[in-house]
Amino acid sequence: MTDASQTVYRSLLGGDPRIGWFGSGLALAIALHVAVVAAAFFLPRFLDRPQPLRKPVIAHLVALGKPRDPRLMPRKESEARPLASSVASKPGPTASTGPAREPSRQELMERALAGAARATKNEKPDPERAGQETGSPTGTAATAEEGEKYFGEVEDRIHQNYVVPSVISERERMYLSATVVIYIGKDGTILKHVMTRPSGNSFIDQALVLALQRTRLPAPPPELASLVREGVEINFKP
Amino acid sequence: MKRLLFFALAAGAAAHAQRPSIDIRDARVQAYPIALAPSSGAPEGADVLEVLASDFDRSGLFRLLDPRSFLADPAKEGSSASTIDFSKWTAIGAQALVKSVAKVEGDTVKVEFRLFDVPHAAELLRGEYSAPRAGLRQIAHRFGDDVVRSFTQDPGVFQTRIAYVRETENGKQIVVSDADGYGPQQITSGSINLLPSWMPDGKSLAFTSFREGGGAHLFQVDLSTRAVQPLVKMGDFATGAVFSPDGIRFAFSSSKEENTDIWISPIEGGILRRVTDSRGIDISASWSPDGRRIAFVSDRAGTPQIYTMAMDGSDVRRITFQGNYNQEPAWSPKGDLIAFSGRDEHRVFDLYTVNVQTGKVTRLTQNEGTNEKPSWAPNGRLIVYSSTRSGKKQLWTILPDGSNARQVTNEQRGASDPAWGPLPRR
Numbered sequence: 001m002t003d004a005s006q007t008v009y010r011s012l013l014g015g016d017p018r019i020g021w022f023g024s025g026l027a028l029a030i031a032l033h034v035a036v037v038a039a040a041f042f043l044p045r046f047l048d049r050p051q052p053l054r055k056p057v058i059a060h061l062v063a064l065g066k067p068r069d070p071r072l073m074p075r076k077e078s079e080a081r082p083l084a085s086s087v088a089s090k091p092g093p094t095a096s097t098g099p100a101r102e103p104s105r106q107e108l109m110e111r112a113l114a115g116a117a118r119a120t121k122n123e124k125p126d127p128e129r130a131g132q133e134t135g136s137p138t139g140t141a142a143t144a145e146e147g148e149k150y151f152g153e154v155e156d157r158i159h160q161n162y163v164v165p166s167v168i169s170e171r172e173r174m175y176l177s178a179t180v181v182i183y184i185g186k187d188g189t190i191l192k193h194v195m196t197r198p199s200g201n202s203f204i205d206q207a208l209v210l211a212l213q214r215t216r217l218p219a220p221p222p223e224l225a226s227l228v229r230e231g232v233e234i235n236f237k238p
Numbered sequence: 239m240k241r242l243l244f245f246a247l248a249a250g251a252a253a254h255a256q257r258p259s260i261d262i263r264d265a266r267v268q269a270y271p272i273a274l275a276p277s278s279g280a281p282e283g284a285d286v287l288e289v290l291a292s293d294f295d296r297s298g299l300f301r302l303l304d305p306r307s308f309l310a311d312p313a314k315e316g317s318s319a320s321t322i323d324f325s326k327w328t329a330i331g332a333q334a335l336v337k338s339v340a341k342v343e344g345d346t347v348k349v350e351f352r353l354f355d356v357p358h359a360a361e362l363l364r365g366e367y368s369a370p371r372a373g374l375r376q377i378a379h380r381f382g383d384d385v386v387r388s389f390t391q392d393p394g395v396f397q398t399r400i401a402y403v404r405e406t407e408n409g410k411q412i413v414v415s416d417a418d419g420y421g422p423q424q425i426t427s428g429s430i431n432l433l434p435s436w437m438p439d440g441k442s443l444a445f446t447s448f449r450e451g452g453g454a455h456l457f458q459v460d461l462s463t464r465a466v467q468p469l470v471k472m473g474d475f476a477t478g479a480v481f482s483p484d485g486i487r488f489a490f491s492s493s494k495e496e497n498t499d500i501w502i503s504p505i506e507g508g509i510l511r512r513v514t515d516s517r518g519i520d521i522s523a524s525w526s527p528d529g530r531r532i533a534f535v536s537d538r539a540g541t542p543q544i545y546t547m548a549m550d551g552s553d554v555r556r557i558t559f560q561g562n563y564n565q566e567p568a569w570s571p572k573g574d575l576i577a578f579s580g581r582d583e584h585r586v587f588d589l590y591t592v593n594v595q596t597g598k599v600t601r602l603t604q605n606e607g608t609n610e611k612p613s614w615a616p617n618g619r620l621i622v623y624s625s626t627r628s629g630k631k632q633l634w635t636i637l638p639d640g641s642n643a644r645q646v647t648n649e650q651r652g653a654s655d656p657a658w659g660p661l662p663r664r
Contacts, residue, residue, distance in 0.1 A: 073561040073582045073590065076604040076640060126604070155260050164265045165333075166299045167389035170572070170618070173265075181257065207265070233259040 066128065075128055151232075153218055154184075158234065161211040165203050172201055177237045178208055184228040188217040191229070199236070208236050267639070269301035270389070273332040273356075276305065276312045282347045282374060283340025289378035290336070292418060293396045296635055297620070298642040299386065303332055312337075317352055324359040332356045336385075345371050351381045353388065363388050375420060386617075395615045399659040400622055401425075401434035401443055402633055405651035412445050414461065417615075417658070419633065419646040425459055426466070433655055435480045435488075440660045444469055444479035444488065456490055470503065472510070478522055481505070482529045482549075489513075489523035489532055500534055502549070513551035524569045524576070533557070533567040533576050544578055544592065557592055560599055564590075568612045568621075575638065577602075577612035577621055589623055591638060602640035609634075613658045622646065624654040 068075065164173065179197035182190050193212050198205050212234075220228045274291055277283025294300040309326040316322065317337035327335050335354040340347065346368050353363035363384060367377045376397070383394030395417055404413045404422070409430045415422035429449040436443060442460050449457070449466075456469040456479045470476045473494030481488045489502050494512075498519040503510045514520040518538035525532055526546075533546045541562040547554040558564045563581035570577065575591040582588060589602040589609045603609040607626035614621055618638070625634045625643075633646040633656050647653040 071560060073580050073588070074599055074601050076601040151258060151260055155262055158260075159262050159264075162262055162265045163268045165270050166267045167270045169389075169391040171391070173267075227258065231257045233257045235259060235261045236265070237261055237263045 075126055150218075150220055150224055150228075154232065157217055158211055158215050161214040162207070162236065163211070164207045168201065168203050172204070176201055176204055177235065178205060180208055180212065180234045180236070181231045182212060182234055183231050184217060184220060186219060186225050186229070188219040190215065190217060196233075204236075269298060270333055271303055271331050272300045272334040272336065273303045273308065273327055273330070274305075274336045275308070275310070275315075275317075275338070277338040277340050277349070278312060278317070280340040280342045280347070282342060282371070283338055283349055285374055286340065286347070286349050286378045287336075287338065289375045289418075290382050293378060293382040294385075296418065296642075296644045297382075297386065297394075297396075298637045299390070299619070300334075303330055317350075319354065319359060319361050322354065322359075324354075324356055327356045334362075334389075342371075347371055347374050347377065349377050349381070353385055375416070379416070392617045392619065393661050395617050395620065395658075395661070397662050398616060399440070400613075400633065400646070401436065401657045401659060402624075402647070402653050403432055403434065403655040404649055404653055405631075407651075410654075412443065412459070413653075414443070414659075415647070417646075419648070422647075422649075425461065425464060433478050434657045435478075436657055436659045437481050438483060438485040438660055440662065443657075444481065446477040446479070470510070476501075480523050480525060482525050483527060484529055489525065491521040491523065500532065500551075513547070513549070514554075515551075522566055524567045526569050527571050527573045533569050535565050535567065544576060546576075546594070557594065557597065558599065559597070563587075566611050568614055570614050570638070571616055571618040577614065577638075579610040579612065579623075589621070589636070589640075600640070602636055602638070603643070606643075611655055613656050615658050616661045620658075622656040622658050624656060 176199040177197075178195065178199035180193050180195050182193045185191045190212060193209070195205065195208070199208075272294065274287050274294075277287050291302055295302055307330045309329055310323055317339060322335070322337070324335075333356055335356050337352045337354070338349050340349045342348070347370075348366055348368040350366045351364070352361055354360065355362050365381070365384065367381050369376045379396035382396040386392065386394030386396075398417045399414050400417055400419075401412060401414050403410045404424065408428055410432060411427060412425040412431045412434050413422045414425055425443065426445070426447070426449075429447055431445050431447045431449070432454070433446045434443045435445065437458075441462065442458055444456060444458050446454050447457050448454050450468075450471075454475040454477050455471040456476045457466050458469045459466045469479060469488075470490060470492070473492045476490055476492040479488050479490040485505065487502055487504050489500055491498055492501050494501075497515075497517065498521060499512050499514040499516075500520050500523050501510050501512050513532070514534070514536070516536060516538040518536050519542075520534055520536045520538075522535040523532050524534070529549070531546050531548055533544060535542050536545050537543075539556065542565055543556060544558040544564050544567045545554055545556050557576065558578070558580070561580045561582065564578050565587075566579045568577045569575075570591075574595070575593055577589060577591050579587045580590050587608050587610050588604055589612050590599050591602065592599045602621070603623075603625070607628075608631075609623055609625045609627070612621045612623045615635075620635045621638060622633055622635050624631050626632075627634070627643075628645060630649070630652040631654050632649060633653050634643050635646055636643045
């Protein structure tokens with residue numbers, strides 16, 4: 001009996017009169033570590049946060065307009081109205097303050113894309129543009145589809161800048177695809193992008209990178225902020 | 239320390255969760271910026287470049303840069319990659335550059351063309367193209383087609399022809415012109431002639447005519463001899479012949495046996511076979527590019543709509559469900575779309591495409607007159623149609639996304655019923 005009591009006292013789980021209160025403190029520390037590790041694995045599953053989206057979001061921001069009778073012939077698809085922020089994002093007149101610099105190929109491509117965007121906006125606005133009375137002036141779709149509103153806005157904003165050169169072969173344009181992960185900050189800034197699956201066509205890959213660089217996203221709603229900061233997968237398909 | 243561990247592990251666990259995923263489709267297509275440097279040598283080079291510029295503009299593939307913005311001096315620069323200062327072309331946004339040198343030998347015009355990839359300072363294409371002075375436009379068309387193929391791997395259509403109906407004092411006549419509307423040649427004279435359709439070899443046309451009285455019937459004209467032969471005379475009328483892609487049979491509509499149906503006949507004649515038998519009117523056949531199916535118009539459900547069926551008349555599928563008057567289907571060379579004209583709620587006909595698989599209808603024209611009778615270019619990158627947007631009915635081309643509309647004909651009394659011819663045989 002005396003021997004058994006001695007064994008217990010010598011274990012690390014009890015206080016040893018020879019080492020005082022230090023033994024029980026050590027046991028408590030180990031228990032806390034175990035609790036922390038367990039919490040790290042299990043707590044995220046029970047935290048009150050939005051469930052990650054399992055399916056691809058195919059969402060479009062609905063245009064402000066009149067609902068259209070589905071039995072009628074469709075109206076011509078038209079561009080969204082220009083955003084005020086896209087005008088504000090133009091570079092300032094810094095070039096005049098320094099020596100003339102030869103533009104890079106990327107800048108030239110951006111200028112060309114901007115020219116193309118201007119050219120497509122020469123069409124007259126359609127007074128009968130289809131949409132919903134509760135839609136957005138920047139929306140491009142006539143009806144809502146599956147998906148979150150914020151991701152619909154992300155899709156529409158990027159899509160507005162998704163421009164590929166006409167000289168890509170029809171076969172490549174129909175079958176090539178690519179995936180880019182974008183990381184979105186609290187204010188909507190695209191913090192970085194990583195091309196996880198390039199298309200293999202330099203024209204298309206360059207167009208995707210330019211589309212992301214030109215895109216200004218709205219700030220995510222608070223409940224999605226942490227999710228989108230961890231990355232949103234953008235699948236570019238023909 | 240413990241808090242750090244907690245967040246690190248929590249983040250690690252969250253990273254295993256699947257990310258939100260967004261699919262983005264249907265990129266906008268931007269025309270490729272190209273510079274056509276002024277031609278050096280004989281002045282005929284400038285005429286050729288003018289035709290080439292028109293071809294490139296109409297194709298929608300290229301955006302021509304304004305020559306007034308050019309920084310390089312063509313007289314000093316030369317036309318080889320070693321002498322060209324590509325930085326002066328990148329500075330104006332050019333992605334491609336065309337250089338040319340023209341000379342005249344007797345009645346023959348010769349132009350040496352070179353195509354450059356500006357960002358990579360590399361020559362992509364070089365060749366000498368020659369033609370009699372009267373056929374100078376063909377030099378531009380041939381080089382233009384080679385440029386299109388160089389970039390897209392698809393054939394260009396600048397050397398193709400278009401058949402259409404010209405309004406004249408003496409009725410409606412069949413005309414054949416270059417794809418840009420130049421060099422129109424009237425093939426028929428007198429009576430009313432409609433709905434030209436090309437044999438796949440491009441040597442003859444079928445058309446519908448009242449030329450022999452007793453209603454409309456089908457005829458065929460040899461384009462080299464202008465000899466006209468009857469093709470089908472049956473029932474009250476026979477109209478709208480279209481040849482199968484392999485050229486061994488043709489489909490048409492006829493009112494024989496108390497109803498208007500689609501019929502098929504071997505090209506060499508023989509047994510005619512009726513392939514529709516609905517109580518409604520079935521007209522306007524158009525073959526799929528593989529020749530296995532036929533698109534047509536039927537009012538069997540109450541209003542004219544687009545349907546498809548197997549070549550033997552089985553497996554009928556309704557393709558359009560919007561609108562109450564859809565007509566004139568034209569199956570695209572790639573097989574994915576059918577272009578057609580449809581009447582909207584303002585009772586105006588406009589052009590649309592319908593995706594054969596998904597049924598999605600896309601509008602191509604709107605608020606610009608009446609737009610009808612689409613016909614695809616053989617590479618599927620353009621559609622020719624008739625439009626009243628400039629006043630009298632004329633032929634126009636448009637891209638399949640509804641952009642880049644360009645006028646093709648300028649007929650005094652009007653033009654209609656276009657049919658885009660096949661690629662030239664080499």
